[in-house]
Amino acid sequence: MTTEPTSTDACLDGSMPLSAERDIVACRQLVRKLTQELKFSLVDQTKMITAASELSRNTIVYGQGGVMRWQIVSEGARTGLRLVFEDEGPGIPDIDLALTDGWTSGTGMGIGLSGSRRLVNDFELRTVVGQGTSVTITRWR
Amino acid sequence: MKPENARFDNVLNAAPEQFLKSWLAEAALSLDNVSIAKTAPHDAQELLASLQEALRADADVTRFDDAKWSRTRTVLSELSQSRAAQGASAGETNYFVLAIKKPFFAGLRQALDANPQAAFDAVLAASALIDRMAQWTATTYQRSRENVIQRQQQELLELSTPVVKLWEGVLAAPMIGTLDSSRTQLVMETLLQRIVETGSELAIIDITGVPTVDTLVAQHLLKTVTAIRLMGADCIISGIRPQIAQTIVQLGIDLQGIVTKATLADALSLALKKGGWAVSRPVR
Amino acid sequence: MDRIPILKMGRYLLVTIQVDLLDQTALALQDDLSERIAATAAQGVLIDISALEIVDSFVGRILASISGISAIMGATLVVVGMQPAVAITLVELGLSLDGVRTALDVERGMALLNADGASRSDH
Numbered sequence: 001m002t003t004e005p006t007s008t009d010a011c012l013d014g015s016m017p018l019s020a021e022r023d024i025v026a027c028r029q030l031v032r033k034l035t036q037e038l039k040f041s042l043v044d045q046t047k048m049i050t051a052a053s054e055l056s057r058n059t060i061v062y063g064q065g066g067v068m069r070w071q072i073v074s075e076g077a078r079t080g081l082r083l084v085f086e087d088e089g090p091g092i093p094d095i096d097l098a099l100t101d102g103w104t105s106g107t108g109m110g111i112g113l114s115g116s117r118r119l120v121n122d123f124e125l126r127t128v129v130g131q132g133t134s135v136t137i138t139r140w141r
Numbered sequence: 142m143k144p145e146n147a148r149f150d151n152v153l154n155a156a157p158e159q160f161l162k163s164w165l166a167e168a169a170l171s172l173d174n175v176s177i178a179k180t181a182p183h184d185a186q187e188l189l190a191s192l193q194e195a196l197r198a199d200a201d202v203t204r205f206d207d208a209k210w211s212r213t214r215t216v217l218s219e220l221s222q223s224r225a226a227q228g229a230s231a232g233e234t235n236y237f238v239l240a241i242k243k244p245f246f247a248g249l250r251q252a253l254d255a256n257p258q259a260a261f262d263a264v265l266a267a268s269a270l271i272d273r274m275a276q277w278t279a280t281t282y283q284r285s286r287e288n289v290i291q292r293q294q295q296e297l298l299e300l301s302t303p304v305v306k307l308w309e310g311v312l313a314a315p316m317i318g319t320l321d322s323s324r325t326q327l328v329m330e331t332l333l334q335r336i337v338e339t340g341s342e343l344a345i346i347d348i349t350g351v352p353t354v355d356t357l358v359a360q361h362l363l364k365t366v367t368a369i370r371l372m373g374a375d376c377i378i379s380g381i382r383p384q385i386a387q388t389i390v391q392l393g394i395d396l397q398g399i400v401t402k403a404t405l406a407d408a409l410s411l412a413l414k415k416g417g418w419a420v421s422r423p424v425r
Numbered sequence: 426m427d428r429i430p431i432l433k434m435g436r437y438l439l440v441t442i443q444v445d446l447l448d449q450t451a452l453a454l455q456d457d458l459s460e461r462i463a464a465t466a467a468q469g470v471l472i473d474i475s476a477l478e479i480v481d482s483f484v485g486r487i488l489a490s491i492s493g494i495s496a497i498m499g500a501t502l503v504v505v506g507m508q509p510a511v512a513i514t515l516v517e518l519g520l521s522l523d524g525v526r527t528a529l530d531v532e533r534g535m536a537l538l539n540a541d542g543a544s545r546s547d548h
Contacts, residue, residue: 021447021449025446032478043514045510046514047517050481053481057448076280076284077218077285078288111519112481112482114519115520116518118519119514329513333509333512336509336529340529340530368509369512371512371516371527372512372527373507373527373528373529
């Protein structure tokens with residue numbers, strides 16, 4: 001069965017560019033707005049916004065810029081927010097290492113990637129060296 | 142419109158009042174709830190409208206998961222959610238959808254009187270479609286019930302995790318029952334909130350009422366203490382029974398410098414001392 | 426770019442963060458504080474984050490840095506007013522902010538610094 005948007009939501013998906021440092025703040029503000037509209041609890045809002053902050057920074061600083069796509073998702077009776085952070089940067093050579101806490105690539109990716117995984121319900125990382133990286137996170141209400 | 146869609150559409154339009162009446166009568170056979178009976182006609186009409194919309198948009202009657210059936214799916218989801226919230230049984234809710242077969246088959250038989258083979262095929266197709274609708278209803282009903290139960294559990298959880306002020310600047314959170322992730326989460330949130338509200342610098346988490354402590358439970362407790370310390374307050378864990386102390390040592394759990402006391406009384410005594418209080422008893 | 430103002434209160438410096446921080450603003454704060462501590466020979470720094478709704482690993486690292494830098498220059502940093510949701514998220518994120526002193530509010534933060542100062546003057 002395919003997932004589909006609920007009929008009552010006005011705007012179900014969108015995207016925003018992630019190219020300059022100020023976009024990290026813009027991204028946080030957008031995710032705050034979305035999680036508030038979806039009536040997430042305050043703690044869940046904070047977790048999602050923080051994860052978005054980490055991942056958007058990675059996209060801009062290490063991915064050499066990219067885009068964040070967002071989508072309101074439903075599965076039967078539950079609703080959630082899905083964010084995809086995509087870049088066409090250098091990619092991550094060693095995924096296991098990158099997802100280890102406190103790992104730094106010398107360019108300092110540190111705890112952002114592995115930490116974000118703990119802040120959300122679903123986490124998916126796809127990367128190809130030389131082509132780019134895509135991180136998808138979902139948080140259900 | 143595709144011919145089979147047109148055929149179905151005609152059945153729905155031929156004698157709409159009669160159709161509705163027959164459907165509701167059939168559904169009522171399995172209906173105990175008076176308030177649901179009141180909303181049934183409205184529900185039925187909404188469902189019919191969505192069916193007509195889909196049929197006229199040339200939705201494929203063999204693919205109920207198609208995008209064109211999305212409004213019907215939404216209507217059915219909302220129906221099962223509201224019925225679930227009102228306490229209707231899964232059977233009743235399901236039967237409401239299945240009951241549409243009665244007037245539908247009657248209509249098809251009438252329309253295709255002259256062609257039994259075509260009538261048979263149409264009834265088969267209609268039955269399959271309605272079964273898929275009922276299946277969808279059952280699934281969303283299930284999820285709704287689960288949501289309701291979850292919410293009730295949450296409320297129960299909130300009632301059973303009170304945070305009390307023991308003294309000026311000292312809060313206590315007595316934990317009772319098994320410490321699972323959601324309960325610990327709730328206690329953590331409530332406790333932290335109360336710390337801010339009351340400006341208490343010490344929290345005592347009492348686990349006298351917790352039957353077992355394993356590595357997972359210890360992890361949850363450690364997270365709670367870390368959060369409390371991050372905010373600038375401190376924490377004592379009390380109510381450590383001998384068995385629990387043994388388990389902690391055996392499992393090699395590192396309590397990372399958290400102060401622990403056997404009883405809540407000991408913890409309170411320590412808390413008072415830390416706060417600079419001295420208790421005296423005048424000699425009689 | 427807006428720089429976060431630093432107030433002098435006796436021997437201490439007080440910083441109140443009220444906006445969603447741009448990375449460069451946080452870095453500028455680190456620089457500005459280092460200079461002010463040196464210039465005023467401050468003995469303590471209070472950073473009030475009671476209005477900060479998001480503390481991610483970048484801000485966390487900056488706070489840890491400021492704590493280290495202050496200590497080397499003879500001042501103690503106390504971060505005050507962390508919101509519960511922020512604390513919970515930081516724990517989940519895995520940031521322990523080890524070495525950073527915290528207090529519930531400015532008042533208690535000052536009491537902490539005063540106590541520190543008292544024990545200092547005993548030497």
